[in-house]
Amino acid sequence: MSAEQSKNDLLLLTVEQMARADSDAVRAGVPAVDLMAAAGKAVADAVQERWSPRPVLVLCGPGNNGGDGFVIARHLQQAGWPIRLAFLGNQAKLSAEAQYFYQAWQGDIADFSVSLLEQTELVIDAIFGAGLARPLEGIALEMITAMAERKTAICAVDVPSGLHGSTGQALGMVAPAELTVTFFRKKPGHLLFPGRGLCGELVVADIGIPASVLDEIEVNVWQNHPALWQQNYPWPRLDGHKFHRGHALIFGGETLTGASRLTARGAMRVGAGLVSLAVPSKVWPIYANALTGAMVSKLELGQETEDFEELLLDPRRNAIAVGPGAGLVAFESVRTRKIALAALVTERATVLDADALSAFASDPQVLFDAIAGPCVLTPHEGEFARLFPRINETANGVMQDKLTRARLAAKQSGAVVVLKGADTLIAAPDGRAMINTNAPAELATGGSGDVLTGFIVGLLAQGVEAFDAAAMAVWLHGAVAADFGAGLIAEDLPDHLPKILNAFIQQQALAREVR
DSSP: OOHHHHHHHTBOOOHHHHHHHHHHHHHTTOOHHHHHHHHHHHHHHHHHHHOOSOOEEEEEOSSHHHHHHHHHHHHHHHTTOOEEEEEOSOGGGSOHHHHHHHHHOOSOOBOOOGGGGTTOSEEEEESOOTTOOSOOOHHHHHHHHHHHHHTOEEEEESSOTTBOTTTOOBOSOOOOOSEEEEESSOOHHHHSTTHHHHHOEEEEEOOSOOGGGGGGSOOOEEEOOGGGTGGGOOOOOTTOOGGGGOEEEEEOOSSSHHHHHHHHHHHHHTTOSEEEEEEEGGGHHHHHHHOSSSEEEEEOTTOHHHHHHHHTTSTTEEEEEEOTTOOOSHHHHHHHHHHHHHHHHTTOEEEEETHHHHTTTTOHHHHHHHOOSOEEEEOOHHHHHHHOTTTTOEETTEEOOHHHHHHHHHHHHTSEEEEOSTTOEEEOTTSOEEEOOOOOGGGOSTTHHHHHHHHHHHHHHTTOOHHHHHHHHHHHHHHHHHHHOTTOOTTHHHHHHHHHHHHHHHHHHHHHHHO
16 A cells, blocks of 8 residues: 555545435546445445344435445345335435335345334444534434344444544434444544444444545545555654754643653653753652653743843753643743743644643633744643633534534634544644544553653654644644553653654564565
């Protein structure tokens, strides 16, 4: 697989973009009936790979998802599986291709009824596809509710019925699938929670849509993966020295001193040539005794901002991190604001996390107006709500989806926004976005976000563009945690990073040999 092909495989298509890919494929000469035939066969093949023959109920809806269901039923029946099929809708309103497979079905066609679930061991959910924009109702809702209550094994076609393919939001009741088979490319809703948890195992099937249709579709959302940015990773140069690898400056507070120390260790491990901490003078011994690989500078009481600005007079300190452990007491927040603004006015690459974000909660526009150079904001959902209250407002009790919120925040602030969580989202002001999928549950531990800030600032110090630096750091953060496994604590993240980086180097070397 070429690097370009791998990048194409990581593209995520919205519901509308996937519909265009379908129609463009038909215009390019691929018959719609062939696409439906291939989709149905792909699902039937995936079912047979996962399960042994058992009583199956195929639920066909009124659209092309239902047409796929008729194809699936035929293939499984021909393979000797006991099949029952139920149809919801009006045959006369089916598309031409769905009508064709409706008429080709040789078995009985029942109306939807909860009683059909009796003596059923597997349900093929081909009721509604990714484009559904309203909650389920009527007998469809009754069926889905009964399936969820009975914990029936489900294979979903494209998405579980009731899940929005572009957002991952549940539009009411959704029965979780054990297997979801989608076509051509994944959609954001497959990777964003709750959708990711509702899809179960995800299979992407090739149904004959030519990749060339992507040339006419403006795609700017990807699944985060090294294939997208590995060519920009800042590996050390053989003829380089420490200043070639940048100098990260980190502000540390006096109460939660461990936070910024974790940030410093993260920056060092990810490859920054030099790392400095600037800390209040009264806690200087704590930092100096704990960190042997970083330089620690004193900020004198009452003139912390001025001392920090003096450190910034050296242009070699080219990346700055403010926030971890900075403190939320009133005087600390005021100081943190001043230091963050001092960093931003230099227009050097800056990461603001944790307490630096909360410090601007009362007037976030002051922060946004100050952002002129490369900047990364790394809020969790609580910090995001404080910094972007208008974006987080709900309409009729429903909050906008995570992808939309992160993109709006990036555009409003002028910064790259890393909206953290199990499905961390990286969004740039120009609309580009990546969804991260490799983070294990073990990352939910105190201090892990501080290390992530260190990874980001360390990569920024090495000259990586802000969006790429955030994507690299988030992926490495997840990869380290996944490899380490159970028992992970924040200190393990920087210490275990070299193993992941060395494996990364070996993979790149092998790829070059293959080429």
